[in-house]
Each structure stands twice: as C-alpha cells, then as structure tokens.
Amino acid sequence: MSTMTTAPQTNLASRLQDIPEDAITSLRLKAHESMTTMGWPSMRDEAWRYTDTRTIAGTEFSSANADVTVELDQLEPYMLGHDMPRIVFVDGIHQPGLSTAKSSKGVQIDRLADVIANTPDRLKGRLAAHAEWSDDPANAFSTMMLTDGVMVEIAAGASMETPLHVIYLSSGGDQPISVHPRILVVAGDKSTGTVIETHAGNTDNTILNAPVTELIAGDDVNLDHYRMVREGSNTWHLGDLAMNQGDSSEVSSCVLAFDGPLIRSRMRATLAGEHGNAILHGLALGNGSRHVENLLRVNHMVPNCRSREEFKHVLDDKSSAAFTGRIYVAEGAQKTDAVQTNRNLVLTKYGKAIARPQLEIYADDVKCTHGATTGELDPEALFYLQARGVPTSAARGMLIQAFAGEILDDVRPQALREQAMILLRDRLPAAEHLALTD
Amino acid sequence: MLEIKNLHASIDDTPILRGIDLTIDNGQVHSLMGPNGSGKSTLAKVLAGDEAYEVTEGSILLDGVDLLELDPHERSAAGLFMAFQYPVEIPGVTMKYFLRTAINSVRKYREQPELDAYEFLSLVKERAAMVELDTDLLDRPVNGGFSGGEKKRAEIFQMAMLEPTACILDETDSGLDIDALRIVADGVNKMRGDNRSFLVITHYQRLLSYIVPDVVHVLVDGRIVRTGGKDLALELEEHGYAPIESEHAVDA
Structure with a gap:
C-alpha cells in the first residue's frame, strides 16, 4: 500500500x-x-x-x-x-x-x-x-x-x-x-x-x-x-x-x-x-454528490454453506456507487451455493455505478452466481402507470420505491422497515404525491 | 365524444398512421379491425399518449378537449382509458396501492374529493364483481403472475374503477379462452351507456359477437379504408383481409 x-x-x-x-x-x-x-x-x-x-x-x-x-x-x-x-x-x-x-x-x-x-x-x-x-x-x-x-x-x-x-x-x-x-x-x-x-x-x-x-x-x-x-x-x-x-x-x-x-x-x-447461511443486503440512496462504496467478501471455508448478497443502489443527481463483491470458496468447500446480485437504478445521466464481482474458487462442486445490472426506470412500466392517471413524478416514485422495496421487505423489525420507507419516500422527488399507506 | 381528425403518426421517422378520421359519439361502440401491422395498436398508444410515437399531423378531441396537449396522466383524468394488449407487470407495487393512487390522482384532477380507504374498498368490491375478479389479486404486484385472462379482466376492472368517457380496448380478446372472453365482454357491456364511447380494436370477429358494435372500421396501412355496420365484421371473417388489402395496396 x-x-x-x-x-x-x-x-x-x-x-x-x-x-x-x-x-x-x-x-x-x-x-x-x-x-x-x-x-x-x-x-x-x-x-x-x-x-x-x-x-x-x-x-x-x-x-x-x-x-x-x-x-x-x-x-x-x-x-x-x-x-x-x-x-x-x-x-x-x-x-x-x-x-x-x-x-x-x-x-x-x-x-x-x-x-x-x-x-x-x-x-x-x-x-x-x-x-x-x-x-x-x-x-x-x-x-x-x-x-x-x-x-x-x-x-x-x-x-x-x-x-x-x-x-x-x-x-x-x-x-x-x-x-x-x-x-x-x-x-x-x-x-x-x-x-x-x-x-x-x-x-x-x-x-x-x-x-x-x-x-x-x-x-x-x-x-x-x-x-x-x-x-x-x-x-x-x-x-x-x-x-x-x-x-x-x-x-x-x-x-x-x-x-x-x-x-x-x-x-x-x-x-x-457447515450448513451455514450468510445474508448480506444493502440499499443505498444516492443524491447530491454522495459516493456509496460497498466492499464485500464472503468466505466459504467449509462445505454445504449458502450465501446471499443483494445490493441495490438508487442513484440520483451526480451520486455514484461502487460495489465490489468477492466470493471466496476454500479448497474442499464443496456444495457451496453462493449468489451475489448488485442492481443499480440510475435516475440521471450524471449518476454513476460500478460493479466488480470477483470469484475466487478452489473447490470444483460449487454453485456461484453473480449478476450486476444498471438501468433506468422501465419506460413501459412508467407509461402504464401514467396511462392510468398517475402523474409522472408519482409514477417514478412508485417505481423507485418498488425497486428499493425488495430490500426493505426483508427488513424484519417493523419500526426500522417503516422508518426506512418514510426516509425513502421523503427523499424521492415526488414524495408529496405518494400515499403513505397501502 | 371522441373525434380523431387527419391523424398522422410515426415511430423513428417511419409513418404508421397516415390520416385517420374517426368520430365516436357518446353511447356508441365502434370496432377497428385490420390485418397485422395495419396500425391498430399504434392508434391505441397514440391516443393514450405513448411518447414513443410522434404525432406529425391532425387532432384528437375528447369532449372538445385537445388530448394532444395533455400528458398521458392528464388524458386519463380527462376521461380516456386504454386497455393494454399486453398489461405490464410491475414487481414491488401492489395492485391496490397503484389503483388507489391512480383513482385519487384522477379524482384530484377532476376536482372530486379523494376516496378514503373505506370508500375505495367498497368501490373495489362492487366493480371487481362486474368482471368476476378475485379481490385477492389486488394484494399482488401489478399484473404480477396473473394469467392471461386475469390480466385482461384486471384491465376491464380498472376501466370500471376509473369511469372513463372514452374507452379504447386494444386487442383485449387476444390470449383469452371462450369463458374469459365472455366475462370480459359482459364487463364491457355493463359499462355501455349514453355518456361513454368505445373503440374496440380487434383482429378477429369473435369478440364482436359478444360486444356488438354500432360501426365497424377497417384499417389498412394506417388508413381507414372501409366503414360499415356490424355485418362488415362477418364479411371479414368469411373472406379475410386479403381482398381489401389488395384493393387498397399503397402505391410505391
């Protein structure tokens, strides 16, 4: 260094x-x-x-x-x-x-x-x-x-x-x-x-x-x-x-x-x-010039373990996010089942997302998958919502919320999940159009 | 009343609609038929305001309001409803949340009081019954994992919820078995009334046995080439589109 x-x-x-x-x-x-x-x-x-x-x-x-x-x-x-x-x-x-x-x-x-x-x-x-x-x-x-x-x-x-x-x-x-x-x-x-x-x-x-x-x-x-x-x-x-x-x-x-x-x-x-399950989740909301860095490493040292990594970044303004995820499978750690996903929703042309999946595998009978996506809001979904009377800003808000919701749904303590949901809505451009309850 | 005048539209500089004139009075059901690629679905999307298409000429008025001046959500609030041929699945947004946001956005725009949770659920119950829709579906994501029939019934259900004055059904019959077709058609027929006009877009005559139209139009190459009564649909069923297509082939 x-x-x-x-x-x-x-x-x-x-x-x-x-x-x-x-x-x-x-x-x-x-x-x-x-x-x-x-x-x-x-x-x-x-x-x-x-x-x-x-x-x-x-x-x-x-x-x-x-x-x-x-x-x-x-x-x-x-x-x-x-x-x-x-x-x-x-x-x-x-x-x-x-x-x-x-x-x-x-x-x-x-x-x-x-x-x-x-x-x-x-x-x-x-x-x-x-x-x-x-x-x-x-x-x-x-x-x-x-x-x-x-x-x-x-x-x-x-x-x-x-x-x-x-x-x-x-x-x-x-x-x-x-x-x-x-x-x-x-x-x-x-x-x-x-x-x-x-x-x-x-x-x-x-x-x-x-x-x-x-x-x-x-x-x-x-x-x-x-x-x-x-x-x-x-x-x-x-x-x-x-x-x-x-x-x-x-x-x-x-x-x-x-x-x-x-x-x-x-x-x-x-x-x-053996038979352990490691779950690493992350949700980041980027605005202004915020930089979010997620640097992960999962060590599979023994056989028959499972790991799940799911990280989602919503990037507004000039914010950026970098995800680096290394899955390490030690020699002999057979039947390892590791899944890593990093999804980025980039809302502006200035937002920037970097994904670096890294696999280091020393066993031959393993299942390790990784996937990274970076995209904008789905225009077809946006049009569908708009065509039913939902104003553009609220429709965008709903789709961003839906994207982030997949992480928040797994937040088990209700008080934390609700706080996160409110924080998310407050930070979305169209918060005032969104009803707070289902 | 929906008035379409000399409507031209293109996608990526390729003209699809080449001058459509179509007026549907309140209380009337018109059907738009035509071969694949004639521009039927394009017309539906242009009416709803899909930005992928560029309107190059013409006008669309709904009860005197110029729809081309309005964004898609404003058209909805102004009374237009387009039932999608392929309803979009939206993971993470429940049907109920979406629909309540939609209906209250529309009501707000129309300067009507918003529905509270109780009023909303009462309306849901009543309108879902019209299309025999299981209200449990409303707790699922928008169109998420719905069968083909459920998707189309959900479209008609949404139409019933939003109470539009002009309804465009874009190939609502596609992918439906005969039972689902009957249920969907019954729902539409229940909504027919003096203050509402319908444009039923379809490739086949089958749906029109259930939703009997007042007028049938045939679209070929972006133009309406024939207009007639409900018998025109039967004629097309018998002879196909080929005779009309060759008669109106666009000169190179």
Whole structure:
C-alpha cells in the first residue's frame, strides 16, 4: 500500500498517547503499527480505488468534547419507537441518561469500557478477532482508538426478546472530530437475536465516523444485524463489519445508506461451520454528490454453506456507487451455493455505478452466481402507470420505491422497515404525491 | 365524444398512421379491425399518449378537449382509458396501492374529493364483481403472475374503477379462452351507456359477437379504408383481409 501523507499519522500517533493504559493497550499498539505501515489509503489502493479520502487524509481530527449534552427530542427522529431498548452514544461518548437497554436472562448487554476495565477475559479471541484491521486503515484506526462501545453476549439457547438499538449520534464542534464506534455481538449455540445500529447526525460539522461491528455466532444461531446510516452533511462514514458463523447458523446484515457525503461499508462474512447461511443486503440512496462504496467478501471455508448478497443502489443527481463483491470458496468447500446480485437504478445521466464481482474458487462442486445490472426506470412500466392517471413524478416514485422495496421487505423489525420507507419516500422527488399507506 | 381528425403518426421517422378520421359519439361502440401491422395498436398508444410515437399531423378531441396537449396522466383524468394488449407487470407495487393512487390522482384532477380507504374498498368490491375478479389479486404486484385472462379482466376492472368517457380496448380478446372472453365482454357491456364511447380494436370477429358494435372500421396501412355496420365484421371473417388489402395496396 502506498503512503499518502504523514500529517494525519503524526496527529494520530499523538492521539494514541492520550489513551490511558488498560487491558487492550497491546491491541491498540498493534493496530497503530498496522495503521502506520499502511498509511492512510489513497485511490491507488485497490480496495480504495473509488473512495476519495484525500480530504480525510488532510484533516486533523481530535476527540470529541465530553460536555456535549443531547436532549431526548434531538434523538427522537432516529429512534425506533420509545419501547425498543437502546444504548446511545454522542460523538462516541456513552449517554446513560438516554440509554434504556438492560441485561436480561441470557442476554448480557455491557459497555465495552466496563468489560475492558473489569472482565477483559471476555474479550479474548473475540474482540478484533474477526474484523480484519491489518488490511484496512479505517478499521486499524478505529481499533487503535477503541475505548468504548457495546458488547452483547447471548447465552446458549437464549433469545433476545426485542431488538437492541445502538444509536451513535454525531454532533461535532468547531474542530473536526473522529468517532470510533464498536459493537461486539457474541451469540451462543441455538440463540437468536437482533441488533440494529444507527449512525446519525443533523450537523454540518466535520466528522470521521469509523464504526466496526463484529458478529460471532456459534452453532444453530439466528442473528440479524442492521446498520442505518443517516450521517450529517460533512460526516465521512467508513464502516466495517465482520461476521463469523458456526454450523447451521443463519446470520444476516443489512446496511441502509441514506445520508452522508461518503458511505463506505466493508462487510466480511466467514462461514466456518457447515450448513451455514450468510445474508448480506444493502440499499443505498444516492443524491447530491454522495459516493456509496460497498466492499464485500464472503468466505466459504467449509462445505454445504449458502450465501446471499443483494445490493441495490438508487442513484440520483451526480451520486455514484461502487460495489465490489468477492466470493471466496476454500479448497474442499464443496456444495457451496453462493449468489451475489448488485442492481443499480440510475435516475440521471450524471449518476454513476460500478460493479466488480470477483470469484475466487478452489473447490470444483460449487454453485456461484453473480449478476450486476444498471438501468433506468422501465419506460413501459412508467407509461402504464401514467396511462392510468398517475402523474409522472408519482409514477417514478412508485417505481423507485418498488425497486428499493425488495430490500426493505426483508427488513424484519417493523419500526426500522417503516422508518426506512418514510426516509425513502421523503427523499424521492415526488414524495408529496405518494400515499403513505397501502 | 371522441373525434380523431387527419391523424398522422410515426415511430423513428417511419409513418404508421397516415390520416385517420374517426368520430365516436357518446353511447356508441365502434370496432377497428385490420390485418397485422395495419396500425391498430399504434392508434391505441397514440391516443393514450405513448411518447414513443410522434404525432406529425391532425387532432384528437375528447369532449372538445385537445388530448394532444395533455400528458398521458392528464388524458386519463380527462376521461380516456386504454386497455393494454399486453398489461405490464410491475414487481414491488401492489395492485391496490397503484389503483388507489391512480383513482385519487384522477379524482384530484377532476376536482372530486379523494376516496378514503373505506370508500375505495367498497368501490373495489362492487366493480371487481362486474368482471368476476378475485379481490385477492389486488394484494399482488401489478399484473404480477396473473394469467392471461386475469390480466385482461384486471384491465376491464380498472376501466370500471376509473369511469372513463372514452374507452379504447386494444386487442383485449387476444390470449383469452371462450369463458374469459365472455366475462370480459359482459364487463364491457355493463359499462355501455349514453355518456361513454368505445373503440374496440380487434383482429378477429369473435369478440364482436359478444360486444356488438354500432360501426365497424377497417384499417389498412394506417388508413381507414372501409366503414360499415356490424355485418362488415362477418364479411371479414368469411373472406379475410386479403381482398381489401389488395384493393387498397399503397402505391410505391
């Protein structure tokens, strides 16, 4: 990898010195070393080819001001109802007054800061064990700065009764800040659960948000994860997700990218037990000059596993999206069944979509398919709707909604699905013509 | 009343309609017949406002309103309905949502109050019965996975919902078995009335045994070459289009 600039690293190194020593200091040092070796990525790096990080590299970030106070009504637009248990961070700082989630039987919910301080053994072989930071500067940076976050541990056989909502709200200040959200979910055998994270901010302040989420599932687990991205107008979102699953487990993750100038999501699923099912979904709405980057990798390490990747991008104005999806099938991982699709709906002549499917297969009895399409709205469907009296703008809205709906239909928590639907409608050009209910 | 005068239309600079004159009074059913490629479906699409076709000359008036000045959705609101030969499948949009949006858009344009959910469903129930349409279909995507007969019945059902004053049926009989044909025709006949005109486009006489027309026109090479009563359809059934085609072959 190339080294772009030394300025942020000098700055970063000094920031590491500000973090007091604790049980994960050695992890931070290793991440720092990786970060220093790799340098801040440039577009010459293959994985960052479509992500312009020059502005980020040239910005000196500091940590957030701990005195920021946020009222419940500022949080309300991002909440998923008052009843869904939540943990709230503002600029990366935990907000006990706004958080409502509590541990229950079989479901242990903790702040990572507490776990690091009191029971660091619980992190061994888990924290940063699956999310690769050695090849990703954003993750390395986030790991280097890791001091807090959320750990959810679901005991064997236990079920989370409701989804847990982790809200990372960004507000920033006069100086650019960076935020390093971390979520670690450990699901024991035969357990079920749902974790939703929201990254949001109604601010023009300059912020770098580098969240890392790790989902570690044992055998026969059913685990759903969602990441809603509604960042502020100058918040760069460089997200990472890693999931690792055992025998007969179904783990899903869905990223809903709605707001922010740059939304990058690296997602990596590793099927480590037979008969596993990994589901990666994404919906991105591009407008203005937003760039959405989805960088996926599915590792089929053992036989008889299934993976499904479906990513849809709606690109308005001058927005762009790049999808890179690698399916890796290890030697001996026979009967692998992997499907990857990337569909782009480009609404203007300036929108741009790039699809890069990559297959790396070392087994001979496998079924791996990928498909990428880029197109405009179907003129025949548009005419049909118009001919029945639906005005052009509303007809376009209906078709865009239908395109996106195929991802949203699979969003299981109703409150999240409805919020996403409303966000989508609000952002469509013809929102006022659309009835909100069927 | 639908008045088409000297209508010329082309696609990609190829003329398809070469001067059509056709007036359908309220209460009348006209049939437009003709061989494949004569321009029957083009006329239907031009009336509905398909932008793929360019109108190069002529006029279309519906109750005095110049349709050529209107966008497709405005034509619908003005009272025109075209039943598609090939209804388009639209995944992800339910029939019910689509239809409610359509009907309320049209009502808004006509300055009528919008229908609330209850009124809408009552109307759906009543009109679906006219074409023996299973209302469960309305929870499915628009035309999604419908059989040929269901698609055509759904078209006539939509027509009944939107209460147009001019109805264009573009080969509604194609792909229908005899039972479906009877149901569709019954639905159309129930809608016949003093304030509504119909143009029934068909290749075969079969449909016209069920929907008996007042006037039959024959289209050849983009022009109406013969007009007559309902017996003209029977004559065509017996002799085919060939005699008329050779009589009116376009000089090179």
